[in-house]
Amino acid sequence: MGKYLITGEKALKGEVKVGGAKNAALPIIASALLADSPGVLEDIPRLRDVTNLCRIIEDMGAKVERNEHQIKIDPTTVYKSEADHELARTLRASYYILGVMLAKEGHARTTLPGGCNIGNRPIDLHLKGFRALGADVRLDHGVVEVKADHLTGADIYLDYPSVGATINIMIAASRADGKTIIENAAREPEIVDLANFLTVMGANIKGVGTDVIKIEGVDKMHGVEHRIIPDRIEAGTYMIASAITRGDIFVRNVLTEHVKPVIAKMYEMGITVEEDIAGVRVKADGNLKSVDVKTLPYPGFPTDMQSQMMALLTQADETSMIIETVWENRFMHVDELKRMGARIKIDGHSAIIKPGRLTGAEVKATDLRAGAALILAGLAAEGKTKVSNIYHVERGYENIEKKLSSVGAEIKKISE
Known part of the structure; x- marks a missing residue:
C-alpha cells in the first residue's frame, strides 16, 4: 500500500x-442517467470516487467513455435500477442512484452507502423526501429499496440543510408530477451546479442557492454538454x-x-x-x-x-x-x-x-x-x-x- x-x-x-469539484461531479454523473440521449461532462476529476461511480452506472447498463477529464455517458442502454452493493459501499455518493432511478424508472435499490467514517450520516432526510413524493421506502438489513407508480410534487421541509438530501430530493422531484418545494434546503455551490446541469437538460428548477427550492416536474430530459465547477x-x-x-x-x-x-x-x-x-x-x-x-x-x-x-x-x-x-x-x-x-x-x-x-x-x-x-x-x-x-x-x-x-x-x- x-x-x-x-x-x-x-x-x-x-x-x-x-480541478473540477468532486462533490459536484458525483451527483451530476449519476443524474446524467435521467436523460434520453447521451451527454458529455468536462473537468471531471480523476478520482477513486469518480471511477467507482462510473463503474456503478456501467454495471447498470450505461455506456461510459472516459478521456482524461472528459466523460461521455450514454444512458439509453441502462437496464437495471440496482447499484452494485460492493461498489456502493465504497462511496457516499452511491445514494444518488436512489433519486435518479426512482425518477427515471419508479424503482431503485442499493445498499447503504460507504465513504469516510466522520460521524453518523443517516439518510433519513433522503427517505423522508422520497416518501413525501409518494414513494414506498423499505430498509432491510442495510439495503434500501424505493418504489413508486408515479411521483407527485410535495412541500418538503428539511430538519437540517443536508446537501445529500437536498440533491436527492431535487433529482427525484425533477421528474415528478406537479410542483415540489424544498424548504431549509442546502445552498452549497455544488447544488447550484447540479441544478444548472438539470435545467439545461430540461428540468424546471428555481431558487437554487437560497434555502427554498421550487421544482416543477417535467416528462423528458435530454443529454447535454456541461463543465463542472472548480x-x-x-x-x-x-x-x-x-x-x-x-x-x-x-x-x-x-x-x-x-x-x-x-x-x-x-x-x-x-x-x-x-x-x-x-x-x-x-x-x-x-x-x-x-x-x-x-x-x-x-x-x-x-x-x-x-x-x-x-x-x-x-x-x-x-x-x-x-x-x-x-x-x-x-x-x-x-x-x-x-x-x-x-x-x-x-x-x-x-x-x-x-x-x-x-x-x-x-x-x-x-x-x-x-x-x-x-x-x-x-x-x-x-x-x-x-x-x-x-x-x-x-x-x-x-x-x-x-x-x-x-x-x-x-x-x-x-x-x-
Missing part, C-alpha cells in the same frame, strides 16, 4: 491549478499549503466567491490574499495570528476545510479554537497531529489548538480531509513525515503529490 513521504520546512512558490475544497487546501509553509502560491481556477470563508480567516491571520478573476494568490511571510473557527453549512466555514485549518492553526502565535458543528466524529485527525508534536485538546465539539513546532512522524489518514491535513502538517514539519492510508486522500485529490511538487514541495508517493 502506498504512502506519502514528505520532507518539510520548504516554502512553496509558484502556481497550481485546481473544487473549492481542493482550492482551500492549496491556499493553506502556501500559508503553512510561509510560501507564495497562485491557485488557479478558483471561484473566489466559493472560498470566501477561508479567505476571511486568512485575512484575520495576517495572511496576504489577492483575489483575481483567474484565481487567488496566497502569501505568508510573517507571524500567523490565532483565530477562532466554527464550521457551518454554506456559506459558513466548510467542515471539509476544518482539519486543514487546524493544521495551519498549529503554527499560529497564540491559542486558537475550532468548533465543529456539522460532523460529530471529525476530530479523528487530532491524535495523528499530536504524533507530530501538535498541542491540541478536545472538549466535546471544540478543539483548543496551542502554538508549537511540528516534527516529522509516521501518521495515517483516518479520512479524506484528515489525510490532507497531515500532508499540510508534514510540509511545515521539521524532518520527514510518512502518511499512510492514502487511498482516503486519493478519493478527493487528483495527483496531490505532483501538484505540490510543482510548487517546490518535497513529497513523493512510495510503496511499502
Whole structure:
C-alpha cells in the first residue's frame, strides 16, 4: 500500500491549478442517467470516487467513455435500477442512484452507502423526501429499496440543510408530477451546479442557492454538454499549503466567491490574499495570528476545510479554537497531529489548538480531509513525515503529490 513521504520546512512558490469539484461531479454523473440521449461532462476529476461511480452506472447498463477529464455517458442502454452493493459501499455518493432511478424508472435499490467514517450520516432526510413524493421506502438489513407508480410534487421541509438530501430530493422531484418545494434546503455551490446541469437538460428548477427550492416536474430530459465547477475544497487546501509553509502560491481556477470563508480567516491571520478573476494568490511571510473557527453549512466555514485549518492553526502565535458543528466524529485527525508534536485538546465539539513546532512522524489518514491535513502538517514539519492510508486522500485529490511538487514541495508517493 502506498504512502506519502514528505520532507518539510520548504516554502512553496509558484502556481497550481485546481480541478473540477468532486462533490459536484458525483451527483451530476449519476443524474446524467435521467436523460434520453447521451451527454458529455468536462473537468471531471480523476478520482477513486469518480471511477467507482462510473463503474456503478456501467454495471447498470450505461455506456461510459472516459478521456482524461472528459466523460461521455450514454444512458439509453441502462437496464437495471440496482447499484452494485460492493461498489456502493465504497462511496457516499452511491445514494444518488436512489433519486435518479426512482425518477427515471419508479424503482431503485442499493445498499447503504460507504465513504469516510466522520460521524453518523443517516439518510433519513433522503427517505423522508422520497416518501413525501409518494414513494414506498423499505430498509432491510442495510439495503434500501424505493418504489413508486408515479411521483407527485410535495412541500418538503428539511430538519437540517443536508446537501445529500437536498440533491436527492431535487433529482427525484425533477421528474415528478406537479410542483415540489424544498424548504431549509442546502445552498452549497455544488447544488447550484447540479441544478444548472438539470435545467439545461430540461428540468424546471428555481431558487437554487437560497434555502427554498421550487421544482416543477417535467416528462423528458435530454443529454447535454456541461463543465463542472472548480473544487473549492481542493482550492482551500492549496491556499493553506502556501500559508503553512510561509510560501507564495497562485491557485488557479478558483471561484473566489466559493472560498470566501477561508479567505476571511486568512485575512484575520495576517495572511496576504489577492483575489483575481483567474484565481487567488496566497502569501505568508510573517507571524500567523490565532483565530477562532466554527464550521457551518454554506456559506459558513466548510467542515471539509476544518482539519486543514487546524493544521495551519498549529503554527499560529497564540491559542486558537475550532468548533465543529456539522460532523460529530471529525476530530479523528487530532491524535495523528499530536504524533507530530501538535498541542491540541478536545472538549466535546471544540478543539483548543496551542502554538508549537511540528516534527516529522509516521501518521495515517483516518479520512479524506484528515489525510490532507497531515500532508499540510508534514510540509511545515521539521524532518520527514510518512502518511499512510492514502487511498482516503486519493478519493478527493487528483495527483496531490505532483501538484505540490510543482510548487517546490518535497513529497513523493512510495510503496511499502
